[in-house]
Amino acid sequence: MLRIKYFGKTSFMLSTEETSLLLNPGIWDGEAVVPDDLDVRIIAVTNHLDDAVGNAAQIAINAKAWVLGDESTIEKVKSQGAKPWLLHTLENEIPYEIPGMKLTPYILKRTDPANDEKIENYGLHIEMGKMKVSYVGDSEIRGPFGALESHILITPIGGDGVFPVRDAVSICIDAHPKLAIPMRWEDHEQLKRFSKYISQFGHGITPLVMEPGQVLETDWAAGHEFRFTISQNGPNESD
Amino acid sequence: MSEQKKVIIDIEETERTQLGELSELENIEAFGVLTVKNPSERCRVWNVRVLLSDTRDQTDITEDVLLAGEIDAGSSWQHRYKVTVESPILTLSETYDTCGEVTTEEPHWAYCFGKDNLLRVTIRVKNETDGEIDNIVLNKTVPPELSNVTIEQVKSGTAEYDDGTRQIIWKDFVIYPHEENELVFTATANVEDAEEKDAGQVVVTYRAEGQQRSLLAPDLTALTEFLTGIDSAENEPNNWEVTLECSNESDLVIRLDKAEVYVESEESGTKEKRIDESPEIELGPGTEWTSSFQMESKSQPKCSQEVIYTPVNIVTKRVLGTIEKAAQSIPVYKIEYTKTFDPPEVNSFDKTPVEVNIEVRNAGTAKINEITVIDKLPDDVMPPTKEYIEIYIRGEEYTGNFEFAIDPEDQDPNHPHTLTFKISDLKDSVGELQPGESIRINYSIMAWKSRPEKEYPSPIHCFANTYPPGIETEVASAEDGHKIGIIYKKRRISAKKAINKGTEAGQYILVLVIENKGEVTVENVKVSDWIPRGFEVVGIEPEDLEPRQQPVDDGTDLVWIFERMNPGDQKKIRVTIQGEGEYDRREPVVTSD
Structure with missing residues (x-):
């Protein structure tokens, strides 16, 4: 079983009985989305901007968690005090594998809102708890993710340097996951349109809008039937 | 025989009716003229009194008797009045x-x-x-x-x-x-x-x-030239024959209603009625009427008379009417429409959701009860499903029933579709569409790998009708109207090949670099490279890019198919081959959708 908790914006934590993975604990308007004292084993950051890196260093220090990212991200986290021996630089298409988790990064791109320049952003293909999760981070290009097998696809929809709704829908239709989870929206109209398009044109795909604090539990019933439940707080969550 | 002239009481009543646009009664008024005509050529009538008794209730006449005074020969007297009526005849x-x-x-x-x-x-x-x-x-x-x-x-x-x-x-x-x-x-x-x-x-x-609106039933009394007198003749001593003589001296017919003669007693001075008749006889001009009695008297009797007569009248009557029905106002039903795509253009070869907004406005002056929109979608477009169609009336979402049909009944983007929306019976749901109001239909389509060399017209035909339904008013686009714009994104797939010698004799390393240098994602990229007869593949890097080997007359084609390559995507493949004989260079062949 794979549990996915949503913190808001682009921050998710994936957890199984074996391990846990925090994605993009960003800081937005000066506020961290994820608490510093989160207990987590691995933190993966898809690019070096603050809305992705956020308080990753502090969480890593508190939880003694590994931090994964590209070179510039690792340098940034290091400069923020993270322990060098808990840092790992990801290489394009080179899997990072530990018991209970396999993570393969693919170089994608996003726009830096500070200067409108394109910067690298990793899209992550994650295998945990018998689930394949595609997390494209803050991307505005799809890379191979339209063709990778994914049971769950997490995509931004807000535009402004990342996918707008139409591109998010397009990648979902190509990847054809069982669940399509939007993130980083600007308004509820975007959520409404994303859900409408996926429901209407993504035959077999379920659009799932998560609210901050909600926990998604996914499982293979009888080994092959995909099932999911969503709740405000998972059974093992304390917050 | 002289003409029998009678005084005429003429009742001419007039009704004027106004009807509204739909023939409903808006107003009615009636009035009349009561005329007394003296048809005599030479005789006046006087003391004319028109008697109405209790028949004047529906009129504004306030007296039971109208005093007409004297009317000269050939003249007339009139009285106007109003009549209360509720509906015309x-x-x-x-x-x-x-x-x-x-x-x-x-x-x-x-x-x-x-x-x-x-x-x-x-x-x-x-x-x-x-x-x-x-x-x-x-x-x-x-x-x-x-x-x-x-x-x-x-x-x-x-x-x-x-x-x-x-x-x-x-x-x-x-x-x-x-x-x-x-x-x-x-x-x-x-x-x-x-x-x-x-x-x-x-x-x-x-x-x-012969008809009238009031209930007036008039009669009259009057005097005219009429001679009366008492003739006392002694037939024998002290025996008198007293005769009352009446003679119509006029040219009118006169009715004698009452004739009384009284004799005064010489001794007591009391009067005794000796003639008491109500002959009610009509006397023509120049005719006489007499009545007599015998009495004893030493002297000529002292007699007095009381005679009541009046010219005979006839009543004529009629109703004259006018009805004016106001012209009905006839409004016009007319519609206009707008149709927009958001975004108006999509990238070629991509899959893009597009919002379609169709607004049908009541551009006429009549209320509209039903609207039908037939919207044609081209191929390379995935049509909507009914549950995601939204309809807004007067700016508010319409949740009532509407008909939606799609032909053919699928979402296959490989062929065109015709969508039919019918919103009817507005009268009994949210009310008819008033002039100036509009209905907006919103739905989504998915542009599905649109090709830049094609055109994608999406013509529309709108109809509207009233209640009860007549012929439909319609408005339509051109048959090639409302094209979905296609932004041409250039495709460019580069295939490079290098042949390097391997570590052993007869061994070669082929390096293939396939790159999408275009602006758009390409799908089903097929790369085919030939190796001559006598050579075989001994190694592939990366290992997961194992080609399909397809024998041909002079060797083997190595075939790779990449489902999708995004702009900037690059595939670098190293193929190690081993064999004997000459190795001629041939360029790889690349095709895609």
Whole structure:
């Protein structure tokens, strides 16, 4: 079983009985989305901007968690005090594998809102708890993710340097996951349109809008039937 | 024999009726003229008193007796009065059906813009009385937008259309008690704008001889030239024959109502009535009437008389009527539409959701009860499903029933689809669409790998109708209208090949670099590279890019298929081959969708 908790914006934590993975604990308007004292084993950051890196260093220090990212991200986290021996630089298409988790990064791109320049952003293909999760981070290009097998696809929809709704829908239709989870929206109209398009044109795909604090539990019933439940707080969550 | 002239009491009452647009009674007023005519050529009548007794209740006459005074020969006296009535004796109704070609229980009431409106107008008049009504003349004004005016039917009388005055005149008929007459004409109406039109007034005049609206039953008393006298003749001594003599000296017929003669007693001075008659006889001009008795008296009797007479009268009466029916206002039903795509353009070869907004506005002056939109979608477009179609009326989401059909019934983007939306019976749901109001239909489509060399027109055809339904007004785009814009994104796939010698004799390393240098994602990229007979593949890097090996006449084709390559994607493949013989260079062949 794979549990996915949503913190808001682009921050998710994936957890199984074996391990846990925090994605993009960003800081937005000066506020961290994820608490510093989160207990987590691995933190993966898809690019070096603050809305992705956020308080990753502090969480890593508190939880003694590994931090994964590209070179510039690792340098940034290091400069923020993270322990060098808990840092790992990801290489394009080179899997990072530990018991209970396999993570393969693919170089994608996003726009830096500070200067409108394109910067690298990793899209992550994650295998945990018998689930394949595609997390494209803050991307505005799809890379191979339209063709990778994914049971769950997490995509931004807000535009402004990342996918707008139409591109998010397009990648979902190509990847054809069982669940399509939007993130980083600007308004509820975007959520409404994303859900409408996926429901209407993504035959077999379920659009799932998560609210901050909600926990998604996914499982293979009888080994092959995909099932999911969503709740405000998972059974093992304390917050 | 001289002419028998009688005083005439003439009652001529007039009713004026105004009907509203739909023949409803708006106002009726009636008034009358009571005339006393003295037909005599030489005799005056005087002390004329018109007696109404208790028949004046429905009038504004305040006295039971009208004093007419004296009326010279050949003259007359008049009294005007008002009469209270509730409805006319002739009723009129007009049914102006703007769509005679569609049969409905209720008539159609609006013109359809842009179409020939085949009208059928029925005008009925009914006699509500027990007497005949004649002298009926009906005028119907024909509005200027009508042509091909044809009198289809009249039960009786003659009806003609005068193109010069644009009037239909129907006349020369009598309506018997409680019967009805009917005129039907047809015409074609064409309107060039949406302003309300005037359907033309109807005016009918009529006469009902012998009838009246009031209950007046007049009589009169008067005096005229009438000679009376007592002749006392002694037949024998002290025996007298007393004769009352009355003679009509006028040229009028006079009725003698009462003749009394009294004799005064010489001794007591009391009077004794000796002639007491009520002959009620009509005396023609120059005729006499006498009555006598015998009495004993030593002297000539002292007699006095009392004679009551009056000129005989006849009552004539009639009702004259006018009905004016106001012209019916005929609104026009007309629609306009807009259709937009958001975004208006999509990238070629991509899959892009597009919002389609269709707004149909009531651009006429009539209320609209149903709207139908037929929207055609081209191929390479995935059509919507019903549950995601949104309809807004007056800016608010409409949650009532609507019909939606899609032909063919699938979402396959490989062929065109026709969508039909029908929103009907607004009257009984959210109310008819008033002039200026609109209906907006919103739905989504998915542009599905649109090709830049193709055009994607999405024409639309909108219809609207009223209640009851007549012919539909419509508005449509051109057959190639409303094209979905395609942003051409260039495709460019680069294939490079290097041949390097391997570590062993007869071994070569082929390096293939396939790169999407275009602006758009390409799918099903097929790369085919040939190796000569006598050589075989001994190694592939990366290992997961194992090619399919397809034997050909002079060797083997190595074939890779990449499902999707995004702009900037690069595939670098190292193929190690081993064999004997010559290795000629051939360039790899790359194809894609």
